[in-house]
Amino acid sequence: MAEILVLGAGMVGVTTALSLQERGHDVTIIERNVPGRETSYGNAGLIQTEAVEPYAMPLAPGALLQIAMGRGFDVKWTPSGLMSQMGAVWSYALNSLPAAHRRASQTWGKLIRQSTDRHAPLIAASGSDNIIRKNGFIELHRTPAKFDKGAKAVERFRNDFGVDARLLTGAELRAVEPSIKVEVQGATHWMDAWNCSDPGGLVAAYAALFQKRGGRIINGDAGDLHRKGAAWIADEAEGEHAVIALGPWSPAITERFGLRVPMVYKRGYHRHYHMELPPQHPIADFGNSVVLSPMRRGLRIATAAELTSHPRLTPPQLKHGEKAARELFDVGAPVEAEPWTGRRPCMPDMLPLVGRVPDQPNLWAHFGHGHQGFTLGPVTSEILADEISGGQGWDALQPSRLKRG
Ligand SMILES: Cc1cc2nc3c(=O)[nH]c(=O)nc-3n(C[C@H](O)[C@H](O)[C@H](O)COP(=O)(O)OP(=O)(O)OC[C@H]3O[C@@H](n4cnc5c(N)ncnc54)[C@H](O)[C@@H]3O)c2cc1C
Secondary structure, three states: OOEEEEEOOOHHHHHHHHHHHHOOOEEEEEEOOOOOOOHHHHOOOEEOOOOOOOOOOOOOHHHHHHHHOOOOOOEEEOHHHHHOOHHHHHHHHHHOOHHHHHHHHHHHHHHHOOHHHHHHHHHHHOOOHHHEEOOOEEEEEOOHHHHHHHHHHHHHHHHHHOOOEEEEEHHHHHHHOOOOOOOOOEEEEEOOOEEEOOHHHHHHHHHHHHHHOOOEEEEOOHHHOEEEOOEEEEOOEEEOEEEEOOHHHHHHHHHHOOOOOOOEEEEEEEEEEOOOOOOOOOEEEHHHOEEEEEEOOEEEEEEOEEEOOOOOOOOHHHHHHHHHHHHHOOOOOEOOOOOEEEEEEEOOOOOOEEEEOOOOOOEEEEEOEHHHHHHHHHHHHHHHHHHHOOOOOOHHHOOOHHHHO
């Protein structure tokens, strides 16, 4: 069995380490912060079995015009933020066309449907049941047109992927979520998804499980990864293999080893708010580009995508999300002085990189999970650990596809 370095202790890195350890390898994680404090901390906490299609760029002329003019709250951008990733954004747009998106969805759907099965043993072994709810989440439909569109999605996802969902009328929604104050047309209750009231806490618990099983976590900088003889060295650790699982920081490292990764960095924000009567489920209010998740710290309002190089002090998407939340619920004061921000690491073809870095001995890539890395970490970790242990891996996820153009 090999000695393996895993760079990064987000959801993806920690579950990679657990999957490799399970196969008998001797694994060391190198993390400059503490486990689960970056992107894997800041998300909406959904473990999504229903998200069978990756998130495509909205391409309808009306939607594009709205984005271009800076209206709406789904995608915001600044000229410098957009220019710095223009090539990747353009490629993302091309991959959002129906034929390419259908192709990506075939792989994506197979990954996402495994997510709760892959998390389940880790949740049990790490004693994390107290922060997991298995009651799905609710997607609001504020207008009749949105409700009809939602009904069609439910039917398609049920028929094609076996997703369990229930359409709720406005009255049924109020029975399920009595603290909603306003009339809405209806909702979809995505029944088989799970949600977590402390995403960073879940990653920390998985990391503690890895250590309990004999794994080592070094607090250090993996940015100096280099080769010495037949070994990979990072910080003070040495391994026969190295796995790059640095989320949005990964492309900077792979580039040094000949793999240019065009990444779309979709910034999101969240902030917690005090709430006397929090909702029973996370509430996705996509009409207002926001997800409201009941968390240990309060109601977490999480925003959609912003293409900016630097975070904003007063993000307009969060301001709008807070307004939408206050329309729906009695929401109290913010818990923190400042909002949290982080970047979703999105690949233009919407599939994560899981496999061998071309032309480098025993160097592996594991990142680019976009909108669903908290969900998918344990799924793609199993695929990568199999490949490192001599298995085939998944063709569609191989980093070599970037070299083919
Ligand atoms: C607002 C928002 C909402 C989201 N909601 C959801 C959701 O509900 N469900 C879902 O599945 N996904 C969601 N996501 C996406 C999900 O959070 C990410 O896909 C996922 O967390 C990525 O995990 P990761 O381990 O790849 O990256 P990270 O969690 O960012 O981990 C990378 C790690 O690498 C470390 N690192 C970086 N550089 C170095 C270095 N030089 N040396 C050592 N360590 C280093 C970092 O400290 C970090 O711990 C959301 C994202 C955002 C922003």
